[in-house]
Each structure stands twice: as C-alpha cells, then as structure tokens.
Amino acid sequence: MAANPERIATTVAPAPVRRSVSIYQPKQEGLIFPIEPEFATFAEERQHRKERLVAACRAFGMEGFDYGFAGHLTIRDPEFPELYWTNPMCVHFNQVKVSNLILADHKGKVVEGAYALNRAGFVLHAAVHEAHPDILSMCHAHTVYGTAFAALGRPLDPISQDAAAFFEDHVVIKDEAGQVAVEESAGMAVCDWFKGVKAAIHQNHGLLTASRHSIEAAAFWFIALERCCRQQLLVEATGHKPVMVSPERSRYSREHVGSEYIGWLHFQTIYDHISKSQPDMFE
Numbered sequence: 001m002a003a004n005p006e007r008i009a010t011t012v013a014p015a016p017v018r019r020s021v022s023i024y025q026p027k028q029e030g031l032i033f034p035i036e037p038e039f040a041t042f043a044e045e046r047q048h049r050k051e052r053l054v055a056a057c058r059a060f061g062m063e064g065f066d067y068g069f070a071g072h073l074t075i076r077d078p079e080f081p082e083l084y085w086t087n088p089m090c091v092h093f094n095q096v097k098v099s100n101l102i103l104a105d106h107k108g109k110v111v112e113g114a115y116a117l118n119r120a121g122f123v124l125h126a127a128v129h130e131a132h133p134d135i136l137s138m139c140h141a142h143t144v145y146g147t148a149f150a151a152l153g154r155p156l157d158p159i160s161q162d163a164a165a166f167f168e169d170h171v172v173i174k175d176e177a178g179q180v181a182v183e184e185s186a187g188m189a190v191c192d193w194f195k196g197v198k199a200a201i202h203q204n205h206g207l208l209t210a211s212r213h214s215i216e217a218a219a220f221w222f223i224a225l226e227r228c229c230r231q232q233l234l235v236e237a238t239g240h241k242p243v244m245v246s247p248e249r250s251r252y253s254r255e256h257v258g259s260e261y262i263g264w265l266h267f268q269t270i271y272d273h274i275s276k277s278q279p280d281m282f283e
Contacts, residue, residue, distance in 0.1 A: 072121030
C-alpha cells in the first residue's frame with residue numbers, strides 16, 4: 001500500500017499555533033510547522049503509533065544500528081496499555097513494516113502478529129513498561145559507539161550543546177553489566193533506574209532510551225545519544241582535555257533542546273523523509 005499523503009501532511013500543515021511548549025514553536029500563525037496530532041479514536045492513534053514505530057526502525061537501519069537480530073523498539077498500545085507493539089524477531093530494521101509488527105504483553109506472550117518476540121527485548125522492555133506506567137516507549141540497539149562508551153562505565157560529559165541535552169537526564173546502570181539479558185531478573189534489576197530520566201548507559205552493554213511522550217522522542221534521543229558518545233570518544237582520542245559546558249548552561253540547554261517535545265520535533269524531519277522515500281513501510 002502506498003503512503004497516504006493526507007497521513008503524512010497531518011503533522012506539517014499550516015494551523016493556528018497551540019499552547020506554547022517550546023521556544024521553537026513559531027509565534028506567527030498560519031506557517032507550516034509540525035503540530036502534535038490529536039485522535040478521535042483508539043484505532044487512529046494505534047495506526048499512528050505503529051507507523052511511527054516502523055519509521056523509527058527504518059531510521060535505525062539508516063543509521064547502521066543493525067547487529068543481527070539484536071535491537072528492539074517498543075510503544076504501548078493506546079487502548080490496551082498493558083500491551084506493547086515491537087519490531088519482529090530476526091527482521092532487519094530496514095524490512096520492518098506495519099504488517100509485520102507484533103503486539104505482546106508483559107509476560108512475553110505475542111497476542112497479535114506472526115513473528116516471534118526477541119527474548120532480550122521482552123526481558124528489558126517489558127520490565128520497564130510494567131514498572132513505569134508513564135513510560136510509553138523504549139529503544140535499544142547494539143551500536144558501535146554507544147557500546148564502546150558503555151565499556152567506560154561512566155556518564156556522558158557536557159562537552160557540547162548536544163551533550164548538554166542529556167545533562168542530569170541519564171544514568172549509568174552497572175547492574176547485570178555485560179551479562180546477556182535473557183533472564184527476567186535482569187529486567188527487574190534494570191527497570192528501577194529509569195525513574196525520571198530519558199536515557200541510560202548500561203555498562204558493558206550499550207544504550208537505552210525511554211520516553212513518556214512518544215516513540216519519536218525515544219528514537220531521536222537514542223540517535224542523539226549514540227552521536228554524543230561518538231563525539232566524546234573522538235574528543236578524548238585527541239589526548240586533550242575537553243572544555244566542559246558549565247552546569248548552569250548545561251541545564252539551560254537541556255531545558256530548551258533536551259525535552260521530550262524537542263525529541264519528537266527533531267524526529268519529524270526523519271519521518272517526513274522516510275515516509276516519502278520508503279512508502280513500503282506502510283504495507
């Protein structure tokens with residue numbers, strides 16, 4: 001099925017400016033600018049979430065975040081929040097479509113879809129979703145720079161405006177470090193760390209992001225965190241000590257460029273590109 005132009009346009013149409021949540025929102029009315037969607041039915045919202053989940057998977061594919069069958073992205077179902085949609089096991093990020101997504105419960109049972117569930121995805125994501133009803137979405141993949149930085153067992157430094165978006169908004173998890181998360185106890189050990197933060201660096205494992213807003217926010221902040229890990233490794237490889245952004249300026253930057261809304265807004269450019277260049281995602 002080809003992409004529906006009306007579906008794509010709903011987030012970038014000229015419209016009156018709504019309640020301001022960011023300084024990036026235009027004050028002038030009638031300009032083309034992404035607006036957060038509203039839904040009349042659960043079915044509409046479900047379709048929206050599934051399409052954005054697929055786009056997030058495709059974005060991970062574009063970024064080269066694939067590593068065999070590793071990597072899982074999840075979003076709660078709007079009508080049945082005890083269930084979550086996720087990418088199918090052993091399907092490349094670039095081949096994920098609306099039609100092959102699976103719906104699972106917190107016990108790891110697939111209730112809709114033909115594919116199997118990634119065991120590690122179930123262990124980590126289901127535990128976090130169940131322990132934190134406010135978390136809508138999570139992302140994890142075995143990336144090159146995030147995994148390398150995770151081996152250091154320390155938080156990201158505020159060496160740039162981009163990195164400042166994560167200042168005091170991510171944690172380093174040392175529990176179960178380096179051990180493959182296939183036992184349910186591993187998920188329970190990790191889930192408590194996600195109180196009030198959007199990202200985690202799991203020592204000897206890699207990166208995880210969580211969003212209380214959308215799959216778009218979780219996906220963009222994962223991409224951003226991987227990028228920041230790469231930047232810090234490059235800076236440290238010079239042998240020179242980087243100049244840090246001060247705590248006060250880091251907090252200011254985090255407030256204005258590190259919010260859930262900003263993560264959602266950043267992802268709109270990615271969605272627009274993928275939905276137009278990869279229309280098979282809607283199949």
